[in-house]
Amino acid sequence: MSDDDRGYTFDQARWADDDGYVSLLSEAAPGRAEPGDALPDDLTRDELALPDPAEPTVVRHYTRLSALNYGVDAGPYPLGSCTMKYNPAFLEDVAALPEAAVHPDRPDESVQGVLEIQHRLQRALARIGGMDAVTLQPPAGAAGEFTGIEVTKAYHRANGEGETRSEVLVPSSAHGTNFATAAMAGYEVVELPPGDDGRVDIDALAAAVGPETAALMLTNPNTVGLFERDVVEAAELVHDAGGLLYYDGANLNALLGRARPGDMGFDVMHYNVHKTFATPHGGGGPGAGPVGVVSDLAEFLPTPHVRETDDGYERYGPERSVGKVHGFTGNWLVLLKAYAYVARLGDEGLRDTSATAVLNANYLAEQIGLDVPYGPFHHEFAATAGDRDAADLARAMLDHGVHPPTTKWPEFVHEAMLTEPTEAESRRDLDALAAAFDAAAAADDETVANAPERTAARRIDQVGAAREPRLSWQALGDENAGTGD
Amino acid sequence: MPGDGSPYTAHPPTDRAAMLEAVGAERVEDLFDVPEAVRFDGDLGIEARSERAVRREVRSVLDQNADLVEFLGRGHHAHYVPSVVDHLADRSEFLTSYTQYQPEVTQGFLQALFEYQSMLVELTGLPVANCSLYDAATALGEAALLAARVREASGETVLVPGHVAPGRRAALERYVDGAGLAVATYPMAGGTVDVAALRDVVDDDTLLVYAETPTVRGAVEPALDAVGTAADDADALFCVGSDVLALALLEPPAAAGADVVVGEADALGLGTGFGTGHGLFAAREAFLRQIPGRLVGATEDETGRRAYTLTLQTREQHIRRERATSNVCTNQAWLALRTAIHVATLGAEGMVDLAEDQVRYARDAAARLDDLPGVTAPADDAHHFREFPVRVPGDAARVRDDLRDEGFAVHAVDDDLIQVCVTEETVAGVDDLTAALAEVVS
Ligand SMILES: Cc1ncc(COP(=O)(O)O)c(C=O)c1O
Numbered sequence: 001m002s003d004d005d006r007g008y009t010f011d012q013a014r015w016a017d018d019d020g021y022v023s024l025l026s027e028a029a030p031g032r033a034e035p036g037d038a039l040p041d042d043l044t045r046d047e048l049a050l051p052d053p054a055e056p057t058v059v060r061h062y063t064r065l066s067a068l069n070y071g072v073d074a075g076p077y078p079l080g081s082c083t084m085k086y087n088p089a090f091l092e093d094v095a096a097l098p099e100a101a102v103h104p105d106r107p108d109e110s111v112q113g114v115l116e117i118q119h120r121l122q123r124a125l126a127r128i129g130g131m132d133a134v135t136l137q138p139p140a141g142a143a144g145e146f147t148g149i150e151v152t153k154a155y156h157r158a159n160g161e162g163e164t165r166s167e168v169l170v171p172s173s174a175h176g177t178n179f180a181t182a183a184m185a186g187y188e189v190v191e192l193p194p195g196d197d198g199r200v201d202i203d204a205l206a207a208a209v210g211p212e213t214a215a216l217m218l219t220n221p222n223t224v225g226l227f228e229r230d231v232v233e234a235a236e237l238v239h240d241a242g243g244l245l246y247y248d249g250a251n252l253n254a255l256l257g258r259a260r261p262g263d264m265g266f267d268v269m270h271y272n273v274h275k276t277f278a279t280p281h282g283g284g285g286p287g288a289g290p291v292g293v294v295s296d297l298a299e300f301l302p303t304p305h306v307r308e309t310d311d312g313y314e315r316y317g318p319e320r321s322v323g324k325v326h327g328f329t330g331n332w333l334v335l336l337k338a339y340a341y342v343a344r345l346g347d348e349g350l351r352d353t354s355a356t357a358v359l360n361a362n363y364l365a366e367q368i369g370l371d372v373p374y375g376p377f378h379h380e381f382a383a384t385a386g387d388r389d390a391a392d393l394a395r396a397m398l399d400h401g402v403h404p405p406t407t408k409w410p411e412f413v414h415e416a417m418l419t420e421p422t423e424a425e426s427r428r429d430l431d432a433l434a435a436a437f438d439a440a441a442a443a444d445d446e447t448v449a450n451a452p453e454r455t456a457a458r459r460i461d462q463v464g465a466a467r468e469p470r471l472s473w474q475a476l477g478d479e480n481a482g483t484g485d
Numbered sequence: 486m487p488g489d490g491s492p493y494t495a496h497p498p499t500d501r502a503a504m505l506e507a508v509g510a511e512r513v514e515d516l517f518d519v520p521e522a523v524r525f526d527g528d529l530g531i532e533a534r535s536e537r538a539v540r541r542e543v544r545s546v547l548d549q550n551a552d553l554v555e556f557l558g559r560g561h562h563a564h565y566v567p568s569v570v571d572h573l574a575d576r577s578e579f580l581t582s583y584t585q586y587q588p589e590v591t592q593g594f595l596q597a598l599f600e601y602q603s604m605l606v607e608l609t610g611l612p613v614a615n616c617s618l619y620d621a622a623t624a625l626g627e628a629a630l631l632a633a634r635v636r637e638a639s640g641e642t643v644l645v646p647g648h649v650a651p652g653r654r655a656a657l658e659r660y661v662d663g664a665g666l667a668v669a670t671y672p673m674a675g676g677t678v679d680v681a682a683l684r685d686v687v688d689d690d691t692l693l694v695y696a697e698t699p700t701v702r703g704a705v706e707p708a709l710d711a712v713g714t715a716a717d718d719a720d721a722l723f724c725v726g727s728d729v730l731a732l733a734l735l736e737p738p739a740a741a742g743a744d745v746v747v748g749e750a751d752a753l754g755l756g757t758g759f760g761t762g763h764g765l766f767a768a769r770e771a772f773l774r775q776i777p778g779r780l781v782g783a784t785e786d787e788t789g790r791r792a793y794t795l796t797l798q799t800r801e802q803h804i805r806r807e808r809a810t811s812n813v814c815t816n817q818a819w820l821a822l823r824t825a826i827h828v829a830t831l832g833a834e835g836m837v838d839l840a841e842d843q844v845r846y847a848r849d850a851a852a853r854l855d856d857l858p859g860v861t862a863p864a865d866d867a868h869h870f871r872e873f874p875v876r877v878p879g880d881a882a883r884v885r886d887d888l889r890d891e892g893f894a895v896h897a898v899d900d901d902l903i904q905v906c907v908t909e910e911t912v913a914g915v916d917d918l919t920a921a922l923a924e925v926v927s
Contacts (some may be wrong), residue, residue: 015871023596023600024600024829025600027557027604028888030707030833031832031833032833033832033833033834033836033837033838034837035734035788035837035840035841036837036841038734038841038842038844038845039705039734039735040868042707042736043707043735043736043868044734044735044736045704045734045735045736045737045740047879048536048607048608048733048734048829048833048836048837049607049831049833050604050607050832050833051832051833052832052833052834052835053829053832055567055569055830057571057830058569058573058830059573061829062573062574062576062597062826063573063576063577063823064523064593065593065594065596065597066573066576066578066579066592066593067578068580068591068593069578069579069582069590069591069592069593069594070582070590070591070597071578071579071581071582072578072582073578073579073580073581074577074578074581075575077581077582077583079586082583084581084583085493085820086493087580087581088492088493088536090536090539090540092539092575092580093542093675094539097543097544099500099544099547099548099550100547100758100759100795101756101757101758101759102555102757102759103555103557103561103563103757103759103760103894104561104759104760105557105559105561105894105896106551106553106555106557106894107885107886107889107894109551110550110551110553110889110894111550111551111759112549113546113547113548113549113550114547114548114550114759116546116549117543117546117547123794124529124531127529127530128529128531128533128534130525139619139620139623139762139817140813140814140815140816141813141815142802142813143619143623143813143815145812150659150662153662153663162659169556171917173816175802175803175888176801176802176803176804176805176806176809176814177802177803177812177814178813179596179802179807179809180802180805180806180807180809180811181812182807183663183807183808183809183812184630184660184663184812185663186662186663186664186665187663189806189807193849197866198506199626213562226518227518227519229518229520230790231523232520232522232523238898239795245588255519257525257529258517258519258525259517259519259523259524259525263523264523265692267924273681274815278493278578280519280581280819281581281582281583281584281815282579282582282818282819282820282822283579283580283582283583283585283594283598283781283816283817283818283819284583284584284585284594284616284617284818284819285617285815285816285817285819285820286619286815286816286817286818286819286820287815288761289623298891299719322659323656323658323659324652324655324656325623325654325656325761326583326619326620326622326623326652326760327560327620327621327622327623327650327652327653327760327762328560328561328620328652328759328760328761328762329759329760330760330761331619331762332758332759332760332761333758333759333761334761336543340539340540340543342531342535343531343533343534343539343543344492344533344534344535344539345491345493345531345533345541346531346532346534347488347528347529347530347531347532347533348491348533348534349490349491349492349493349533350491350529350531351490352490352491352494353491353493355514356491356495356496356513356514356545357496358513358516358517359501359504359505359508359513359516359911361506361509362510362516362772363504363507363508364505366508367507371642376516376518377516378516378518378737381569385654389652394587395486395587395589397590398587398590403587403590404587406586409803411886418683418852423491423493423494423495423584424493424494424495425495425498426495426496426606427495427496427500427503427504429495442904453590455589455590456586456589456590456592457589457592457594457786457789457790457792457793458589458783458786459589459786460588460589460785460787460792460794461784461785461786461787461788461792462784462794462796464784464785464799465782465783465794465796466782466796466797466799469773469779469780469782469797470782470783470784470795471599471602471612471613471614471780471782471783471796472599472604472606472612472613472614473600473603473606474601474606474607474612475612476783483527
């Protein structure tokens, strides 16, 4: 537990008193407000009980909470598969432009600015992915998957194959959302085991694919950073059987400007804007998950879609649209940031991004002492904690001032520590990350078992949290007094 | 340095060279294990611009949006967001963090989400709230899928009111397609639920009854408990749609028997953003293990201090995969933080006052418009929150377009009705709107 691994320390503990952190409720005892006479009594509540803090108290409260939170602006955040890259500060100012804050139910001719940006972004994304048409409506990656699989379903139905094509193939290394999405769309999920080299086993795919196949969902590079070298063959297999190929765009950062899903044979894909295009993750969202398709599928895209006409831009419903996947047209304020990011980088910047992301991952994999099976890697790699518990090592890394990688996933890597440093980490930060890996790996069992010691909270009782769920102040009752007693 | 790589990659050339050497590559291109056949050597045709140029460009493109005073609502509402919300939520410790997989260093966000959940428990009257879904429409879709998972009878139909935003209904239909459910409509009378007619429609096949208060036309539903009873009598679940501000004033949906509450929370903390939403979702305790999305729970760390963590994750896709309660992963957490800060800033008093203001704005504006010859406002018998339908002489779409030419945006709901929404952001423009409508309909 030394302070000199990094130039900063968490130092979060100073915000705690002996029992815990101060709750908003204890800062300002619940105010109780009763409705007046705006509505008849039988339509209104008797009273509303919520904290009534003065504004300075609100500021102290949330400032203190922010000090108990770690963001990528503070240091490395190499969560594999999450692409925690730097979020350029100016994107916030772009999204805050008052001109962007308009209502979606305005007529087209009065929102030409918004529609033009949307149309430009549709086109830029189409080129980046090698796709023919792009919808911006899905509000996150998983929502993009859902949209893409619903488009796939609509396509098969239009061909009279809606009933027969009942299966979606998903490699076991895929993200949980792929399985959940296919099930939500009503498909049976057929899991494909990984081959010995960590990639899709093309023989297993050939055996699984058939007249019941609606789609194969794939991410490339896959979830341990390996390029699916047989992707063209895989696409042929699936296409020959009448299925479609879905690309999970979570890992597109590795390929920006260097390879495109459309050129690999993918028919439909999502882009993960909060990963690849630098919009902030915001503690878990909002993001955006635009979907690109080849021209044969464009008529199935969600409504409305934006197109250019002689007089400007208009929204319209594609002919055989799947309808809507969001109440309006998605997370516009996020998409606007993505547009600004792409415009800032241009071709050269996009290519530099993928190159540096791949260089950084390879450099880091080389520096750390833990075993890193498979290869060659692109933007991420899965180290193995060996006979240690990956989550334990991750907690031990916290004491060295960095956020640890994603742990225990994907499952086919033993005790995986899935690490994605992104292009934003400097060599010095990568060296510090490697030092944190090595220090955690070298720590004795007791140190690891006690870690973390320098964080706001120490090891957390997860089992207790789930066994006796307490999900609100109300559930805490008397215990809520804020400082725990 | 536009045109010269990305300004957001960190390496000076010397570092880059040393790193390449460390990994044994001559050029960075050698690191890509991409077969020749699928390499992309072309141009994307995207020209890099300076930060300054991008900001100017975006502003000038957006400037093409017409300068309209928006009296628009129907699921997306303009409310004043206090400065403190932006300043606190923009702290990069919040903004640049992600889902709290490592709770030891994300206690701040976890506590804020726990407090947000608690606020929703008070507002809805239901004991469990998650920490956000994408928007009200997708939250409604999730509610229907939850109903299908917990159903005891064989129902397959989701009943929605005759007045519902088309976008909300369309998203619901898409969400339930895979589960083989159907969406059907029950009638309204005088702006609110026609309970007798609803009773005729509800049957054994009903899985879920959805009702809104305020409705998409701003009507406060007076017979919510009768709707709940109708659902209950058919062993169907009852889902209420509302929004975070209206809930501060209206009877909590749980008191009317709601099993699930969905709605928009973006009205507080975000305001207008071309439909960018923030779905709220609360449910009965009995459905705890069937709830979609993330839940934050209170627990202790090993020193016995209060700590927070994501909990009951075995519901979620990263553990349960195809048997998960939902595919949702990234949600709208930062907007939940913003909503929580806004609610904290208003406090109980401020919430109730602001909510009551919305009733008065609607009532006063309707009274003004109703004075115009040939105009009826509101065009139904209900109490209203923020917005109300207005019967206009002639074609409503033409009236809407004429008003737009005068600088005002309103909805056209059907052939005869426009809809006007008034909040603290627009109340000062009601006089001008009234004058413009007088012109347009004369
Ligand atoms: C490989 C992969 N696919 C899909 C997703 C889902 O994306 P989102 O969280 O934006 O819904 C993620 C990330 O969370 C991912 O890592």
